[in-house]
Amino acid sequence: MSHMIPSGPYKIRNVLYVDRYVHMSGNKEFVGHDVAQIIQVDVKDVVQHLATLYDTETNLYLGIDQIDGKVKGFTDPQVLQLSTEDGVKFEIHPKDVDDVWYLKDGGNWTFITVQAAPASEAKYWTFGKAK
Template sequence: MIRDGLYSIKNMFQVDRYVAMAGEDNDYEVVGQDVPDTIKVLVVNKVLGLATLFDPMQQKFIWIDDGSNRVVGRDVPQELQLSTEDGENYVIHKQDIDSVCVLNKNGKGTPIVTEPAPPPGVEGYKRKYWKFLPN
């Protein structure tokens, strides 16, 4: 499990894209951009891999909206589970839920959404993996 701290979060399939949060005009949607936002990680439960993710620039927590399958910024924290098999690449999802954050396209501003975790062997399955790069 990663430690508390400030990170840039990079997608491992769309390797030129990082987590960034759009502003108020776009309902604080979380998107893939070429310039990362700094994300503050606060580990809530190291054993379960639970953490909150906070964007200091937008002053919002990263949330998974179950109704729309969008990843957005909100005022209150949501515990997210950071699962890893290799200790380097993480899957971001709600606790014990198989719907994970993915970046499906490489375009700037592509929304990060949730969908069932693509299994190995499926083209583009790495779009579910994220690397937390310390700032």
């Protein structure tokens, strides 16, 4: 891995479904939505690409619920790994685990699930600097 992003505010967008950004639904589950929420990335380890993700609108950390297989909001941070080959497209997952964030389709309000990395661009996310 190389090319870790710096800490800062970002709009996280799906690579396959370019009109879908990370957004929290009313039940504290994250979805692909046409309106982006600002996610604060705090890098914890540049070499291993470890970071926490914090939703500045809901004041919750983005994390993985392993039981439900979904990305949800938590009051306590989870350290996630942002894996990349090119510094543009990232897989988001627990450290050293192959279960990644995945957006199954381009519909508005589609849940972001967590599953073994599929052979699909829908497992990749880009981090666009927010102002």
